[in-house]
Every structure is written in structure tokens, then in C-alpha cells.
Amino acid sequence: MNKIIPVEKLEIGMEVVALDKSWLETNILFHRFRVQSREEIRKLKENGIRMVTVRIPDPQPAAAPGKETGRRPEEGESPIFREMEVLPIPTLKEWNALHDKTVAVVAKSFSEVRMGNVLDVAPLRNQVVETLEMLLRDPRKNSFLVTLSEVDDESYVHSANTMILAMGLAKQTGVPQEEIPRWGLAALLHDIGKALIPLDILKKPGKLEPNEWDTMKRHPKLGHSILSKSKDDLVRGLCTHVAMEHHERKGGGGYPFGLDLPDIDPVSRSLMVLDIYEALTAGRIYRPPLSPAKTLSYLLERELHKLDPRAIANLVQMVGIYPVASLVLLTDGRIAMITSYKDPDTHTGPVDLLAIFSKPGVPLPEPVRLTLSTIDRSRVKQTYHPRELGLSPADISRYLEMAEAEPPDH
Numbered sequence: 001m002n003k004i005i006p007v008e009k010l011e012i013g014m015e016v017v018a019l020d021k022s023w024l025e026t027n028i029l030f031h032r033f034r035v036q037s038r039e040e041i042r043k044l045k046e047n048g049i050r051m052v053t054v055r056i057p058d059p060q061p062a063a064a065p066g067k068e069t070g071r072r073p074e075e076g077e078s079p080i081f082r083e084m085e086v087l088p089i090p091t092l093k094e095w096n097a098l099h100d101k102t103v104a105v106v107a108k109s110f111s112e113v114r115m116g117n118v119l120d121v122a123p124l125r126n127q128v129v130e131t132l133e134m135l136l137r138d139p140r141k142n143s144f145l146v147t148l149s150e151v152d153d154e155s156y157v158h159s160a161n162t163m164i165l166a167m168g169l170a171k172q173t174g175v176p177q178e179e180i181p182r183w184g185l186a187a188l189l190h191d192i193g194k195a196l197i198p199l200d201i202l203k204k205p206g207k208l209e210p211n212e213w214d215t216m217k218r219h220p221k222l223g224h225s226i227l228s229k230s231k232d233d234l235v236r237g238l239c240t241h242v243a244m245e246h247h248e249r250k251g252g253g254g255y256p257f258g259l260d261l262p263d264i265d266p267v268s269r270s271l272m273v274l275d276i277y278e279a280l281t282a283g284r285i286y287r288p289p290l291s292p293a294k295t296l297s298y299l300l301e302r303e304l305h306k307l308d309p310r311a312i313a314n315l316v317q318m319v320g321i322y323p324v325a326s327l328v329l330l331t332d333g334r335i336a337m338i339t340s341y342k343d344p345d346t347h348t349g350p351v352d353l354l355a356i357f358s359k360p361g362v363p364l365p366e367p368v369r370l371t372l373s374t375i376d377r378s379r380v381k382q383t384y385h386p387r388e389l390g391l392s393p394a395d396i397s398r399y400l401e402m403a404e405a406e407p408p409d410h
């Protein structure tokens with residue numbers, strides 16, 4: 001249950017879930033945290049916060065062991081960062097609801113730009129912060145969420161997914177936490193120039209003709225022109241660079257300017273990789289999606305020479321070869337979904353799976369839980385995208401929820 005109280009009534013230990021001012025109006029990055037000191041309360045007052053929403057815990061039995069906390073805090077992490085990780089791990093439903101809202105906010109932003117209105121950054125910033133709060137509370141690295149999206153509004157879904165991946169990567173690579181939202185907002189806006197591409201080209205259900213492709217390739221410059229008019233410093237700065245640079249390639253083989261990697265912002269260099277990864281794993285109207293493992297192989301075999309190899313290595317480290325929700329053909333012929341890793345940071349050691357098919361095309365009467373001591377190429381003959389097996393995002397969510405409901409003992 002949530003309760004709104006004056007900031008004067010705030011006590012150390014209380015869990016704040018909202019403030020009465022938006023992110024834009026304060027210097028307070030997180031609007032959801034557990035109060036650790038009088039200093040934090042003083043900072044809230046200094047920023048003009050008068051009322052805060054606090055969560056009053058429901059009188060429930062304790063959660064299952066291992067469900068309440070994320071990984072152990074590390075040396076040097078700020079108290080708020082540590083506290084974000086001892087809040088309850090977000091449920092899949094919460095993730096899906098947040099993702100749907102982000103897609104809706106991006107869609108509205110595209111439509112505002114299409115109508116010639118000034119881009120309203122505040123709702124986009126809110127989505128970035130809410131997503132970051134969820135990421136910090138979640139040790140599972142929710143990059144698997146990219147597989148859970150329907151493909152309807154692919155530009156908007158792409159922006160939302162890329163934002164999640166970008167902030168996950170920033171967190172993974174030790175970007176200071178106050179910098180992480182910058183990555184998120186830049187990712188969310190990287191394709192905003194597509195708002196000014198004619199819809200018959202943007203939504204064409206097939207490959208583009210050369211002249212249509214030339215039009216499509218204008219979107220980085222259009223994005224630059226939209227974002228450089230913003231009153232928001234971050235949007236005019238980093239977001240504008242990333243919108244302009246994310247299709248440049250190593251050695252100058254990209255567009256619009258043929259810049260080489262050293263001349264490109266490091267955020268853009270990472271976003272190039274995430275942009276391709278998301279596009280391939282989500283699929284397009286004219287191109288079926290690939291599994292994460294096949295996408296990573298493609299990046300390493302076909303794109304390595306065009307991209308920043310460190311950015312690819314960071315992505316592989318973040319998602320692993322077989323992220324949660326991956327579908328794998330095991331050597332015994334069963335097809336199973338990866339549901340959790342004992343060590344989600346390294347994707348090594350024991351792994352839980354749910355066997356769904358006895359062989360391709362033949363579902364098991366009931367999913368069967370499995371635990372393998374490790375997972376690697378010697379145990380996996382093939383990987384699939386859910387769609388290849390006729391599974392919808394809702395099916396994947398259902399299986400994950402089934403697995404989360406009763407996590408097996410390790």
C-alpha cells in the first residue's frame with residue numbers, strides 16, 4: 001500500500017516510491033529508494049520536495065528465500081544503488097507494463113514530431129528513469145525482454161528495447177550510475193529522425209528500392225535537426241550526436257558522413273552494436289527474427305570488422321550466448337527454454353530450463369523442469385527464436401512466470 005506524507009515525516013528506512021516533482025525539476029536521479037540518512041531527507045527538502053509517496057509493506061509472509069534481494073552490493077557503490085537492489089525484484093508483468101508504456105510514449109513523441117510540434121522530452125526521461133530503477137533492482141539482466149515484444153510498431157519497440165539494452169550495457173561496463181540515464185535517453189531518441197520519413201517507406205512490408213533506401217538513410221541528419229532544436233542540454237548534446245552517428249561504421253564505411261570510429265562518441269559506438277542486435281533478434285516485417293546466439297554469431301562473423309570489437313565483447317558479456325528465454329535444442333532431442341542461471345552475472349554454472357517440446361513440432365503434455373550443471377555448445381545442437389517454434393511473447397512470459405513461481409533448489 002502506498003501513502004503520501006509530508007517530507008518532514010520521512011524517516012530513515014522508509015521506502016520512497018515517488019516524489020511530488022518530476023525528474024526534470026530536481027537534481028534527484030532516483031525517485032524510488034529507501035531512505036538511508038538524514039542527509040538524503042535534507043537533499044529532498046533542498047530540491048523543493050514537499051510530499052513523498054512511501055510504500056507501507058503489506059502484512060504478508062516473507063517471500064521465498066532468494067527472491068527478495070539481487071546480487072550482493074559491491075565496494076564503492078552508493079547507498080541508493082545498493083538499496084535499489086534490495087527492493088523486490090520486478091515481476092515480468094511489471095517489466096511488460098513498463099515496456100508497453102515506453103512504447104506508447106515513444107509512439108506519441110514520433111507523432112508529435114510528425115505533426116511539427118516541439119519534442120516533449122519529459123515523458124521520455126520519466127520512462128528512462130523508471131526503466132533504470134527496474135534494471136537496478138533486477139539481477140537477471142533483462143535483455144531477454146527484447147524477445148518478448150510484438151512486432152507491430154517496430155520503430156517504437158526498437159527504441160524502447162535499445163534503451164533497455166543501452167542502460168544494461170552501461171551498468172555492466174561500469175559507467176557511473178548518474179551517467180546511465182544519458183545512455184538511455186540517447187538510445188530512446190536515436191531513431192527519432194524516422195518520424196520524418198514518409199510512412200509508406202518506413203512501414204513498407206518488403207525490401208526498400210534504392211531510391212527509398214536513400215530516403216531512409218536521411219534519418220540520422222533529420223534526427224540531428226529535430227534534437228538540436230531542443231531546450232534540453234542532454235538532448236542537444238549526447239542525444240544529437242548519437243542520432244547522427246549510429247549508422248557510421250569502422251573505417252568510414254557508414255553514413256551520413258563516413259566517419260571512422262575514433263571520431264565517434266563512445267555511446268554511439270556501443271549503440272551501433274545494440275541497434276543491430278535488437279533489429280536482428282526482434283525481426284522485421286520482411287525478415288524473420290534470429291535467436292540471440294545466431295545474432296551474436298552473425299555480429300562476430302559478418303560485422304566485426306565494421307564495429308567496435310569492445311562493444312561487441314561487452315554485449316556478449318552482458319547477454320551471454322544463451323540469455324534467459326533462449327530456446328535450445330538439447331542433445332537428447334528436447335527443446336527447452338532457459339529460465340534462470342545460478343550466476344546471472346557470468347551465465348556460468350548451473351542453469352535451469354523448462355523442456356517444452358519432445359522434438360521440433362511435438363509439444364510435451366506438460367513442460368518439464370531441468371537443471372544442467374552448465375550450458376555450452378556441447379549440450380546445445382541448435383537455437384531458435386520463439387516465433388520459429390510458433391511461440392508468442394505471451395507464451396514466453398507464461399513459461400517464465402511458471403518457472404519463477406517455483407524456482408528449483410540448486
Ligand SMILES: [Fe+2]
Pocket residue numbers: 190191219246247
Ligand atoms: Fe537508425
